Amino acid sequence: MTAIKHALQRDIFTPNDERLLGIVNVCKAGKKKKNCFLCATVTTERPVQVKVVKVKKSDKGDFYKRQLTWELRDLTEVDAKDASKENPEFDLHFEKVYRWVASSTAEKNSFISCIWKLNQRYLRKKVEFVNVSSQLLEESVPSGESQSVAGGDEDALDDYQELSTREEQDIEGMMEVCEDAISNAEAFTEQLSRELQVLDGANIQSIMASEKQVNILMQLLDEALGEVDTIEGKLSSYEEMLQSVKDQMDQISQSNRLIQISNTNNGKMLDEIQFLVHNMDLSRGHIRALQDGDLTSSKGIDACISAAEALLQCMNVALLPGHDKLMAVKQQQSLFTDLRDTFARRLTNHLNNVFVHQGHDQSSTLSQHTVELTLPKHGPLHRDLLRYAKLMEWLKITHREKYEGLSRTYVDYMSRLYEREIRDFFEIAKIKMAGTSKEAKGKFATLPRKESALKQETESLHGSSGKLTGSASSLNKLSVQGSNSRRSQSSSLLDMGNMSASDLDVADRTKFDKIFEQVLSELEPLCLAEQDFISKFFKLHQHPTFMPPLAQPEAEELDGNALPRMHPQAEHRHSLSSDKEMVRLMMNKVFQSIETELNSLIALGDKIDSFHSLYMLVKMSHHVWTAENVDPASFLSTTLGNVLVTVKRNFDKCIFGQIGQMEEVKISKKSKVGILPFVTGFEEFAELAETIFRNAERRGDLDKAYVKLIRAVFMNVEKVASESQKTPRDVVMMENFHHIFSTLSRLKISCLDAERREAKHKYTDHLQSYVINSLGQPLEKLNHFFEGVEARVAQGVREEEVSYQLAFNKQELRKVIKEYPGKEVKKGLDNLYKKVDKHLCEEESLLQVVWHSTQDEFIRQYKHFEGLIGRCYPGSGITMEFTIQDMLEYFSSIAQSH
Numbered sequence: 001m002t003a004i005k006h007a008l009q010r011d012i013f014t015p016n017d018e019r020l021l022g023i024v025n026v027c028k029a030g031k032k033k034k035n036c037f038l039c040a041t042v043t044t045e046r047p048v049q050v051k052v053v054k055v056k057k058s059d060k061g062d063f064y065k066r067q068l069t070w071e072l073r074d075l076t077e078v079d080a081k082d083a084s085k086e087n088p089e090f091d092l093h094f095e096k097v098y099r100w101v102a103s104s105t106a107e108k109n110s111f112i113s114c115i116w117k118l119n120q121r122y123l124r125k126k127v128e129f130v131n132v133s134s135q136l137l138e139e140s141v142p143s144g145e146s147q148s149v150a151g152g153d154e155d156a157l158d159d160y161q162e163l164s165t166r167e168e169q170d171i172e173g174m175m176e177v178c179e180d181a182i183s184n185a186e187a188f189t190e191q192l193s194r195e196l197q198v199l200d201g202a203n204i205q206s207i208m209a210s211e212k213q214v215n216i217l218m219q220l221l222d223e224a225l226g227e228v229d230t231i232e233g234k235l236s237s238y239e240e241m242l243q244s245v246k247d248q249m250d251q252i253s254q255s256n257r258l259i260q261i262s263n264t265n266n267g268k269m270l271d272e273i274q275f276l277v278h279n280m281d282l283s284r285g286h287i288r289a290l291q292d293g294d295l296t297s298s299k300g301i302d303a304c305i306s307a308a309e310a311l312l313q314c315m316n317v318a319l320l321p322g323h324d325k326l327m328a329v330k331q332q333q334s335l336f337t338d339l340r341d342t343f344a345r346r347l348t349n350h351l352n353n354v355f356v357h358q359g360h361d362q363s364s365t366l367s368q369h370t371v372e373l374t375l376p377k378h379g380p381l382h383r384d385l386l387r388y389a390k391l392m393e394w395l396k397i398t399h400r401e402k403y404e405g406l407s408r409t410y411v412d413y414m415s416r417l418y419e420r421e422i423r424d425f426f427e428i429a430k431i432k433m434a435g436t437s438k439e440a441k442g443k444f445a446t447l448p449r450k451e452s453a454l455k456q457e458t459e460s461l462h463g464s465s466g467k468l469t470g471s472a473s474s475l476n477k478l479s480v481q482g483s484n485s486r487r488s489q490s491s492s493l494l495d496m497g498n499m500s501a502s503d504l505d506v507a508d509r510t511k512f513d514k515i516f517e518q519v520l521s522e523l524e525p526l527c528l529a530e531q532d533f534i535s536k537f538f539k540l541h542q543h544p545t546f547m548p549p550l551a552q553p554e555a556e557e558l559d560g561n562a563l564p565r566m567h568p569q570a571e572h573r574h575s576l577s578s579d580k581e582m583v584r585l586m587m588n589k590v591f592q593s594i595e596t597e598l599n600s601l602i603a604l605g606d607k608i609d610s611f612h613s614l615y616m617l618v619k620m621s622h623h624v625w626t627a628e629n630v631d632p633a634s635f636l637s638t639t640l641g642n643v644l645v646t647v648k649r650n651f652d653k654c655i656f657g658q659i660g661q662m663e664e665v666k667i668s669k670k671s672k673v674g675i676l677p678f679v680t681g682f683e684e685f686a687e688l689a690e691t692i693f694r695n696a697e698r699r700g701d702l703d704k705a706y707v708k709l710i711r712a713v714f715m716n717v718e719k720v721a722s723e724s725q726k727t728p729r730d731v732v733m734m735e736n737f738h739h740i741f742s743t744l745s746r747l748k749i750s751c752l753d754a755e756r757r758e759a760k761h762k763y764t765d766h767l768q769s770y771v772i773n774s775l776g777q778p779l780e781k782l783n784h785f786f787e788g789v790e791a792r793v794a795q796g797v798r799e800e801e802v803s804y805q806l807a808f809n810k811q812e813l814r815k816v817i818k819e820y821p822g823k824e825v826k827k828g829l830d831n832l833y834k835k836v837d838k839h840l841c842e843e844e845s846l847l848q849v850v851w852h853s854t855q856d857e858f859i860r861q862y863k864h865f866e867g868l869i870g871r872c873y874p875g876s877g878i879t880m881e882f883t884i885q886d887m888l889e890y891f892s893s894i895a896q897s898h
Contacts, residue, residue: 001025001107008039008055012064017044018051022114024107029089029099036067038100040114042122050118052092070094072119077128078112084133093128109136272320279317280332282339286310290343295350301387304343308394311339315398344399347391351406354385355413373432373515375425375522382533393539407538407586414530414590426597429519430604433512506688512605513615513692519601520623520640523594527636531587540582580633587635598643606650611685613651614692614702620644621698648701655705658685659712667720673727674841676720679736682713683743690747703751710755713740730770731839735846737763771853779828779861785816786868793872802872810876813869822882826890829858833894848895855891859884 001023009020022040027033036056043049050072055064070092077093086105090112092098102108112129113136119127129137178188286307293307294300315336323329396403534540605612624644627637662678686706693702717740721732737759744756785808792802802808820828833851840847862884869878882890 004037008037008064012053012055012066013039013041018042019044021118022111024111025103026100029101035103037064038111040072040111040118042118048122050122052115072115073123073125075115075119075125075127077130078115078132080108080112080129080131080133083131109133112136272323276323276326276329280314280329282310282314282336287339290339295347295388298387301391304347305390305394308343308391311336311343312394312398315340340398344395344402347388347395348402348406351385351388351392352409354388355410373425373428373518373522375526376421378526378529378533382529382537385537386533389537389539392537396539411586411589415592418591419593422591422593422597425522426519426601429515429601432515433601433605433608509609509611509615509688512608512612513619516601516605516612516616517619519598520619523598524623524627524636527587527591527594527639528630528634530590531583531635534586534590535583538586580631584633584635584638591635591639595639595642598639599646602643602646602650606654610650610654610657611688613647613654614689616647617644617651617698617701618692618696620647621696625697651701651705655708658709662712662716665716665720667724669725671726672839672841673720673724673732674735675739675843676717676732676736678716679713679739682709683739685709686743686747686749690749706749706752707755710740710752714755714758727839728770728773730766730773733766734763734770734850735841737766738846767850767853771850771857779820779825781816782820782865783861785813786865789868789872799871800874803876808872810873810878813873813876813878817878817881820881822886822890825882825887826894829890830894830897851891851895855887858887858891862887 005020005023008023013020018041020039020041024038025035026038027035034056036054039053039055041051041053052070052072052075053066054068056067057063058065074094075092077091079091079093081087081089081091088102088105088108090100090102090108092100102111112132116127116129116132116137119125175188178191285303289300289303289307290311293304295304314332319329324333392403392406395406602616605616620640620643624637624640627634627640631637658678658681665676665678667673689702689706693699696702717733717736721729721736724732741756741759741763744752744759749756789802789808792805792808793799797805803810803813832854836850836854837847840850862880866880869876
């Protein structure tokens with residue numbers, strides 16, 4: 001190993017100025033045994049670099065070459081695998097883990113110890129030594145093989161110094177001069193000693209010869225020290241002279257600093273004074289405007305607005321700490337407070353007077369609206385008050401209590417004014433609905449005591465809808481002639497002044513529709529204008545966290561009307577409400593009577609004619625839809641929505657009332673039924689509803705009502721048909737369902753397509769059933785004979801053998817046929833025609849339809865009888881005594897004769 005080490009040092013490391021300090025013969029773990037050497041080296045030049053080099057023997061010769069090199073500072077961990085047992089394996093952790101197997105455990109331990117020492121000496125880097133015996137990690141290692149491999153070289157590292165090039169040249173020259181340098185080292189050493197002694201003697205003599213010069217040098221040094229002492233004395237005197245100047249300069253500097261501080265303070269004081277003067281100075285003109293300004297003229301109002309804004313700006317100045325302790329600032333603040341209170345009091349008193357005066361002027365104009373169905377316009381009042389909107393905003397910010405008091409006063413006044421106007425307006429509307437006031441009184445006088453709600457409603461404006469008794473249309477005529485129930489079910493309004501159903505026709509309903517539309521058209525702009533004014537005048541939209549006093553739960557009595565007051569502990573709760581909610585609450589108080597009056601008017605219209613609910617539903621739905629598009633949360637939208645619920649409820653009551661009247665209908669036992677009253681009533685209802693609901697927003701409500709009504713009509717038609725004694729059931733079903741089918745086909749109501757098809761099906765079925773049942777009479781014996789023939793065939797008798805049956809032989813057949821000669825058949829058909837004519841009603845005109853169907857059915861039976869004769873009595877030559885052509889002539893002549 002020593003020879004290999006020297007060879008590697010000479011061939012590989014010496015040319016690169018490196019010294020080899022540790023070596024180990026290794027191979028990679030788990031692979032084929034390809035030996036190589038790991039060498040620990042240091043550079044000879046500083047700074048010293050420590051490396052681990054992998055050296056491998058070349059494949060082409062006996063020389064070695066470098067393969068890999070790692071810096072020792074990149075080493076992070078050394079793993080010896082086992083510290084207690086001999087194990088040649090170890091791992092070196094650089095950028096990745098390298099696993100090695102040493103040729104012997106001693107070499108592995110020696111190499112790891114060398115690595116540890118080099119790290120301690122040059123790097124002091126924290127390298128993890130895992131599974132390494134603590135004996136190896138010491139400065140001194142035991143003697144032996146390891147000492148010769150690594151330890152000896154490391155100890156010699158401190159004493160050994162390599163010769164420089166010049167030293168090598170001198171030694172070589174000296175050895176060339178002396179011939180015995182190599183052959184006789186002792187002689188060479190003695191010669192060098194003698195020469196060294198000669199050289200030392202020469203040096204001593206040279207030193208002794210230079211003593212005189214040394215003395216001269218010492219004398220010069222003493223003189224120099226004297227000069228230094230002289231200079232130090234002069235410097236001391238100069239320093240004493242400058243000390244007084246320094247003191248004077250310090251005094252001057254102190255004075256300058258004090259002057260600068262004074263100037264700075266004066267500048268700051270001037271800035272503060274200018275700030276206070278600029279921001280807290282209110283002009284004389286503004287003071288005069290606040291104290292005595294004219295609040296009636298536009299010019300005076302503008303001056304007061306400018307003065308109020310200037311005062312607010314002065315009061316809201318952000319004072320610096322200490323400003324509020326200045327006497328002048330306190331005086332200005334006191335002045336501002338007095339001006340604020342004075343102007344707030346003047347403004348409040350003036351606006352209260354404006355409210356009262358404007359109210360009187362507005363009330364004086366009500367007389368011109370007592371005849372016309374119009375509401376007074378408040379545009380002039382709003383325009384006059386909106387001039388004070390900015391002052392109201394100022395009052396809201398500076399004097400909240402007075403602002404709240406004004407809002408309560410305005411709401412209290414306006415609620416009274418609007419209550420009078422709306423009451424008079426609805427009074428006129430109700431009179432117009434019932435006709436002139438004189439005619440209405442005459443009608444009301446004829447009402448029974450228990451049904452005088454209409455009169456009470458017109459007089460007190462607080463009536464209720466009462467019980468729905470039906471409309472003045474033909475739906476009220478659900479009873480047939482002679483029925484006591486019909487008279488009991490007629491609407492009580494039909495008895496009003498001996499009014500008949502024909503008096504309340506389409507023209508009256510159209511008039512009601514126009515009046516109701518005019519009422520809504522007058523209310524809508526009134527509410528919108530008032531809501532817009534409240535938002536602008538009270539500036540609610542600019543302060544979303546403020547709740548007007550009307551939202552408070554507590555109230556104070558003002559002239560008998562309860563108005564809420566602002567409560568301090570509730571202010572935080574109200575501050576969370578939105579502006580729209582505030583406006584809505586104020587509007588609810590101002591227009592508190594609108595919803596009541598509308599409900600009263602709706603109840604009156606419903607009493608006059610329950611069909612009015614259709615008109616009201618369409619109109620109210622349209623206005624609600626319009627209001628919601630403008631503002632879904634507005635007072636108008638909410639109020640109309642609530643009233644719409646009442647209208648829809650009345651509409652539903654109208655529908656259920658008609659259904660109830662259908663169920664209570666009674667028929668006469670002595671006269672034919674014909675088209676039932678509720679069938680024609682449904683037709684009139686559908687015609688009217690289609691006209692009213694054309695392009696309406698709530699078409700779905702009508703469709704649902706259609707379905708309920710038509711199902712009730714179907715059910716009650718079948719009920720009446722089953723109870724009918726005078727008219728056959730098939731006739732009642734056929735005529736009424738034909739009428740229903742015709743109505744639905746003409747009106748083309750899409751939601752009733754299924755019912756239309758069902759009505760057609762029922763009409764066709766009962767027509768066929770009626771014709772078949774009727775034809776049994778003119779050829780009754782012939783029918784019974786052939787029914788017996790068919791029964792024998794059904795029991796298994798062959799058709800050609802039927803003639804051998806005693807009851808059905810040819811003689812019996814000829815006997816039956818002889819009973820029905822052509823003349824007799826015509827007579828029977830004529831009687832049948834007369835009976836059908838008695839059964840059918842004239843309104844539906846189904847006689848010719850039924851007679852044509854009877855003809856077809858008669859011909860079908862004739863052909864059926866001939867077919868049975870041909871099959872059951874073949875070759876008998878038996879035929880009917882009349883032909884198909886004869887039958888056609890019979891039917892035609894009978895129809896023409898009648």
